Structure formats: C-alpha cells, structure tokens
Amino acid sequence: MAVLFFGLLALGFYMHDLPLSPEKLQLYSWHKWAGVSAFLLVWLRLFWRVTHRPPALPTSMPKLLQLAAHAGHLMLYGLMIVIPLSGWLMSSAKGFQTVWFGVLPIPDLLEKNKEVGNLLQTVHMDLNLLFVAVIAGHIGAALKHHFIDQDDILKRMLPAHNTEK
Amino acid sequence: MKRLAIALAISSSLALPFAAHAVEYNQVQTDKSAINFTYKQMGVAVDGKFSRFSSQLNFDPAKPTAAKASFDVELASVDTGASEGDEEVAGKPWFNTKVFPTARFVSGSVKALGGNRYEVAGQLSIKGKTQDVVVPATFTAQGKSGVFDGSFTIRRADFSIGEGSWAKFDIVANDVLIKFRITAASK
Numbered sequence: 001m002a003v004l005f006f007g008l009l010a011l012g013f014y015m016h017d018l019p020l021s022p023e024k025l026q027l028y029s030w031h032k033w034a035g036v037s038a039f040l041l042v043w044l045r046l047f048w049r050v051t052h053r054p055p056a057l058p059t060s061m062p063k064l065l066q067l068a069a070h071a072g073h074l075m076l077y078g079l080m081i082v083i084p085l086s087g088w089l090m091s092s093a094k095g096f097q098t099v100w101f102g103v104l105p106i107p108d109l110l111e112k113n114k115e116v117g118n119l120l121q122t123v124h125m126d127l128n129l130l131f132v133a134v135i136a137g138h139i140g141a142a143l144k145h146h147f148i149d150q151d152d153i154l155k156r157m158l159p160a161h162n163t164e165k
Numbered sequence: 166m167k168r169l170a171i172a173l174a175i176s177s178s179l180a181l182p183f184a185a186h187a188v189e190y191n192q193v194q195t196d197k198s199a200i201n202f203t204y205k206q207m208g209v210a211v212d213g214k215f216s217r218f219s220s221q222l223n224f225d226p227a228k229p230t231a232a233k234a235s236f237d238v239e240l241a242s243v244d245t246g247a248s249e250g251d252e253e254v255a256g257k258p259w260f261n262t263k264v265f266p267t268a269r270f271v272s273g274s275v276k277a278l279g280g281n282r283y284e285v286a287g288q289l290s291i292k293g294k295t296q297d298v299v300v301p302a303t304f305t306a307q308g309k310s311g312v313f314d315g316s317f318t319i320r321r322a323d324f325s326i327g328e329g330s331w332a333k334f335d336i337v338a339n340d341v342l343i344k345f346r347i348t349a350a351s352k
Contacts, residue, residue: 020249020250020252020253021330022330022331022333022335022336022337025206025207025336025337026207026336029206029207029209094246094247095211095212095246096206096209096211096246096247097209097210097211098209099207099208099209102207102208102209105209112212112246
C-alpha cells in the first residue's frame with residue numbers, strides 16, 4: 001500500500017511536468033488506473049482498521065503528542081480517500097474518463113467543465129503536497145519513537161511483530 | 166375568356182403552395198452549427214470540436230441530387246479537450262496549421278436514401294492530402310431553417326495527422342469520428 005502511494009506520488013509529480021507525448025498519455029492512464037486501485041484498497045484498509053483496534057500508544061507519551069499522533073493518522077486516512085477522489089473528479093471535469101486498466105469504465109461524476117477541471121487540478125495538487133508533508137511527519141515521528149524514545153512503536157508496525165498479541 | 170382567366174387564377178393559387186414548398190436552404194447559420202469529433206485515447210473516447218468554420222450549402226428537398234455543400238474548417242480553432250492538446254495538434258506532426266490552416270470538404274454527388282436520409286459523396290482535404298469520403302446525413306426542416314445532421318469516420322493516418330512518435334495507434338487511435346450539425350435558412 002505504501003509502495004503504491006509512493007509510486008503514485010512520484011509518477012504524479014513527474015508526469016505533470018512532461019511535454020505532451022504518447023508516453024505522457026500512457027503514464028497518465030497508468031497513474032489513473034493505479035489511483036483507482038489505491039482508492040479501492042484504502043477502503044479495505046479502513047475496514048481492517050475499524051475491525052482491528054491497534055494497541056494503545058505507550059503511556060509514557062505526553063497527552064498532547066498522543067493527540068497529535070491520532071490527528072496525523074486521521075489525516076493520512078482522510079487524504080488517502082480524498083486524493084484519489086479528487087483525481088477522479090478532475091478527470092471527469094476535464095472530459096477524460098477513467099477506464100480502469102483500459103477495460104472497466106469508471107462513471108464520470110461531473111459534467112465536462114474547463115474551470116471546474118482546472119480548479120480540481122489545483123485541489124488534487126495541493127492535497128498531495130499536504131499528503132507529502134503528513135507522510136514526512138509520520139516517518140519522522142516513527143523514527144523518533146525508535147531512536148530517541150526507544151520504544152516499540154516502529155517495530156510493532158511490522159507484520160512479524162503481531163505474534164505476541 | 167373570362168372563364169379561362171378564372172381557371173388560371175385558381176390554378177395559380179393552387180400552384181402557389183407547391184412553389185412555396187420548393188425552398189432552397191442556402192444560408193448557413195454557423196452559430197447554430199457545430200463540427201465535433203471523437204477520438205480514442207488508450208481506448209477511452211474523448212470529445213473535441215472545431216469552433217471556427219464556414220460553409221456554403223444549397224439544398225432543395227425537391228431536388229436533393231442537385232444539392233451542393235462545401236466546408237472550410239479553421240484547424241487552429243480545435244478544442245481537443247485539453248489546452249496542451251490544442252497546442253500539440255496545431256504543430257507539425259499533427260495539422261501543421263502554419264502550412265495547412267484549413268481543412269476543406271467539397272461535395273460531389275448526393276444520393277437520396279429515402280425518408281430524410283441522404284448520402285453525400287465528396288472530397289476531404291486536410292494537410293495537403295485529399296481523400297474521397299461518403300457522408301451520410303439527415304435533413305430536418307425546422308420552421309424556416311433546415312438542419313443537417315451526420316457523422317462519418319476518417320482515419321487520421323490517411324491525412325498524416327499525428328506523425329513521428331504519434332504515428333502508432335496504441336495511444337491515439339487511427340479512427341476519428343466526425344459529427345456535424347449544420348443549420349441553414351432559406352432565403
């Protein structure tokens with residue numbers, strides 16, 4: 001999931017600045033296919049999160065930091081839903097329907113409209129910049145837990161670690 | 166003599182409605198006309214249009230085979246759905262609008278297919294290349310105007326539209342569907 005999102009982010013920022021070429025159109029299609037896939041997988045992830053409560057944060061953490069951690073995670077989940085959705089809306093408004101893997105047409109949610117399309121492009125871009133910032137915070141916080149606080153927060157994210165609970 | 170005059174008067178008054186029926190639609194109203202196209206990009210249909218064109222048309226429903234039509238489409242007025250696409254297709258590999266600013270269609274023979282359906286054979290010239298095309302069209306009278314609707318498919322490669330890295334059809338398909346609606350008033 002993380003690999004998919006990093007790939008999407010990198011591809012998104014890269015392809016945006018390319019001059020128009022067949023490769024660019026191909027990359028856009030791939031980005032849209034992967035984006036739809038990510039959007040579906042996020043709902044699975046959310047379902048898992050709702051049905052499996054993660055272990056509580058270490059009690060050594062100050063209340064304020066605990067609150068910040070929860071807010072950060074909430075934003076990560078929210079952005080993972082909202083960003084693909086904004087891409088989908090933007091494609092609709094720009095008049096370029098998304099056809100998943102070139103086979104399954106995804107319905108257009110909006111009428112074709114240039115202004116709305118450009119606005120949604122800005123929204124998609126800004127949300128991604130925010131996403132990058134929150135991810136950086138997430139990684140930074142995990143590393144801080146591991147190296148400075150020396151607790152098991154980073155290790156417990158790994159699948160092999162769940163055996164003890 | 167008087168009788169003949171009355172007979173003539175009656176017959177001419179009877180003939181009048183028929184004469185009025187033999188209207189010729191020849192004043193193209195570009196604001197009520199449109200030339201659109203649909204192309205496929207990686208299997209996904211994308212709509213575009215040309216906003217500037219002119220047209221001459223003479224159509225008398227009583228004499229359809231004598232009809233004539235011509236179109237001049239200003240290729241730089243293309244709307245591909247994306248502004249960077251508009252710039253791209255004006256360039257050399259596509260329309261090369263600097264050298265070939267207009268696309269032109271000139272009708273040849275017109276066949277009546279029955280009902281309101283017609284088939285117009287003609288020649289389409291784009292980018293210095295001319296191809297014979299057959300264009301099916303329908304005619305609908307709307308008050309004082311006649312509306313002509315039709316569509317036909319061209320292959321962009323026939324006109325060297327999209328050369329070089331665009332020449333393959335895996336990203337942008339060869340077939341382009343042209344749809345038109347022409348409204349013409351009678352004089």
